[in-house]
Amino acid sequence: MSVEYGAEGLLGVLTPQANTTVEPELAILLPPRMAMLNARLTSPKATIAERLVDYVDGLDAAVTQFANAPLGAIAFACTGASYLVGAPAEDAAVARIEARRGVPFVTAARAVCDAFQALGARRIGLVSPYPPDLTEASATYWASRGFTVGRIVAVAAPAAAFHPIYAMSAGGAAEALSGMVGAGVEAIVMLGTGMPTLKPILDHPAVDGAPVISCMTALGWRSVTALRGDAPDGATLRRWIAGEGWRERYAQRMG
Numbered sequence: 293m294s295v296e297y298g299a300e301g302l303l304g305v306l307t308p309q310a311n312t313t314v315e316p317e318l319a320i321l322l323p324p325r326m327a328m329l330n331a332r333l334t335s336p337k338a339t340i341a342e343r344l345v346d347y348v349d350g351l352d353a354a355v356t357q358f359a360n361a362p363l364g365a366i367a368f369a370c371t372g373a374s375y376l377v378g379a380p381a382e383d384a385a386v387a388r389i390e391a392r393r394g395v396p397f398v399t400a401a402r403a404v405c406d407a408f409q410a411l412g413a414r415r416i417g418l419v420s421p422y423p424p425d426l427t428e429a430s431a432t433y434w435a436s437r438g439f440t441v442g443r444i445v446a447v448a449a450p451a452a453a454f455h456p457i458y459a460m461s462a463g464g465a466a467e468a469l470s471g472m473v474g475a476g477v478e479a480i481v482m483l484g485t486g487m488p489t490l491k492p493i494l495d496h497p498a499v500d501g502a503p504v505i506s507c508m509t510a511l512g513w514r515s516v517t518a519l520r521g522d523a524p525d526g527a528t529l530r531r532w533i534a535g536e537g538w539r540e541r542y543a544q545r546m547g
Contacts, residue, residue, distance in 0.1 A: 295362065298327030301519030304358045304366040305330045308347065311486045314369040314508065320490060320541045321512030326519060331357035333370060341426070344373040351385055355393065365396040365518040369485045371507045372422070374401035375429040379436045396518040400507045403514035404481055405437050407505050410526040413479035415440045417472045417502065419465065421447040421487045430483060445471035447487065466492035472499045482506040490542055497533045505533060512538075 295302055305328050307314040315330055322328060333354055335346035347354070347370055355366065366389065374382045382399060389397040408416060416439050420427040431441045447468040465482060469492050472480050480502050482489045489506035497504055513532045517524050535542070 295327065298325070300325035301364040301516075302326070302362055303328040303515050303519060304355070304361065304363040305369055306333050306347075306351075306354050306367065307331070307369045308343075308486070309334045311369070313486045313488055316545070317488070317490055317508045318367075318369075318512055318515075320545055321509065321516075321538050323516065323537060326516065329358060329361055329363070331355075340372070341376060344370065344376050347373045348377045348381065348385060351389060352392075355389060363393070363395055365398060365515055366393065367511055367515045368397065368399040369508075369511060371400045371404070371430070371483060371485060372426055374399055375426065375433040379433065398511065398514050398518055400485055400511040401433065403510040404505065404507055405439075406514055406524045407510040407529055408439060408479055408481075410524050410529045411479050411503055412526065413477075413503075414438070415442045415476070415478045417442055417475045417477040417480040417499075418444045419447060419468050419472065419480065419482040420444055421465070421484045427483075442477040443472060443475035445469070465489055466495060469496055469499065469504065472502070474500065475502075476500075477502050480504045481510070485511065490538075491546070493533060494535050494539060494542065497535075503530065503533050505529075509533065 305318060307330055309332050318328055331354060333347040335343040337343045337346050386397045386399060418441060427444060434441055445468050447464055465487050480499055485507045489508060493504050493506060493509060513529055514524060
């Protein structure tokens with residue numbers, strides 16, 4: 293069953309409660325005949341780390357916000373939660389939601405892993421907007437998935453911001469990306485679904501030959517392949533990184 297504005301697929305998206313980036317970037321990344329429904333991940337916990345774990349604990353309730361909408365896939369637009377709960381708990385949650393909903397459940401972290409595998413990359417670089425403890429948890433997560441972290445570059449958080457990640461600019465992300473020159477990695481990921489990364493990737497789709505992805509570009513790519521029932525492959529991903537299909541939408545949105 294299709295809907296008027298999602299003839300080629302309807303994506304359910306779970307977004308952290310204060311995130312200001314997921315919906316705008318997915319609106320640019322998704323093809324015109326695909327649509328999304330967004331639901332917010334909420335938690336009353338006091339710290340970011342506690343909220344991230346709470347999002348995973350509350351996944352079943354969060355998914356019920358979509359009721360019986362004819363979704364073709366569901367996207368979990370939060371990587372920090374995966375780092376903190378760990379790969380086994382993430383995999384268990386994916387299996388549980390897929391069994392209950394009968395559609396692919398795509399997490400941003402696993403989408404990044406799929407992207408690395410499609411690119412044939414094992415030695416990776418991380419551009420991180422996170423505080424040191426979450427960056428360390430991220431590095432541990434990627435190692436548990438079989439990747440070697442070759443370099444980590446931190447993105448400076450803006451002062452007096454409403455949130456240390458969501459208030460970052462694309463310019464700050466691009467500046468940090470330049471720190472990957474000479475890293476000797478096979479692929480680079482700009483972490484966090486809240487850090488704006490589309491312009492830096494359009495401007496610098498590779499650094500020293502290493503393809504540059506972000507959690508959001510990986511999530512968008514993997515969600516589209518899931519909606520289409522396609523297997524992820526490196527050639528499609530490389531065209532995606534280069535902006536095929538979404539570069540013009542970005543220019544229209546930002547022009």
